[in-house]
Amino acid sequence: MVSPIYFFIRSGCNWCTKMQPSIKQINTTLSDEQKIQIHNIDEEKSKVIYNSIINRYKLERIVPMLYNSNIGTNLLGYKDKTTIERFLKANPLKEQKPLAPIPTFNIQQSNKKDFEIWKKDVILWYEKNKNDLPTNIISKEKMIDMVYTQFMAYRTKPKTIEDRLSALEEKVDKLLKK
Numbered sequence: 001m002v003s004p005i006y007f008f009i010r011s012g013c014n015w016c017t018k019m020q021p022s023i024k025q026i027n028t029t030l031s032d033e034q035k036i037q038i039h040n041i042d043e044e045k046s047k048v049i050y051n052s053i054i055n056r057y058k059l060e061r062i063v064p065m066l067y068n069s070n071i072g073t074n075l076l077g078y079k080d081k082t083t084i085e086r087f088l089k090a091n092p093l094k095e096q097k098p099l100a101p102i103p104t105f106n107i108q109q110s111n112k113k114d115f116e117i118w119k120k121d122v123i124l125w126y127e128k129n130k131n132d133l134p135t136n137i138i139s140k141e142k143m144i145d146m147v148y149t150q151f152m153a154y155r156t157k158p159k160t161i162e163d164r165l166s167a168l169e170e171k172v173d174k175l176l177k178k
Contacts, residue, residue, distance in 0.1 A: 004069040006067045007038045008046065009064055015064055015077065064077065066084065099132060099133070100125070100129070105147055
């Protein structure tokens, strides 16, 4: 008997590679009829199956992808082991809502007050989205520090060619005096 659960991956896909150990670990707890079939869509046979599912359900072409052929459900993109297990048991999954865009800051046309307003907006954005943020997002402190560094560098850079030449001459003088 062939398993009704398919796991589609692609060679070179980091998310697929990251998700595979969870699939293999779950497979050790399942009977042969229940084991998740792993299909690499770089292989022609697997690609045909993948394309038929994508076309039938009008899905985005995303890997990794889990598909349950018994009930026609799918799980697109990287998911952790707990989410995979919930999917396999046909339990409702937590709905992932898209995040609102992080506030932007125009370094070239803003002043110190604008920066402080942006900083408060960013802190609120991080707080509002803390439970839905991906694991690889940088911390709010690092984000604020990076933008502040760029903002101050822009504000203090020489504006005219004469100012830039003077700054270079000063640096050269300092180097020569050492």
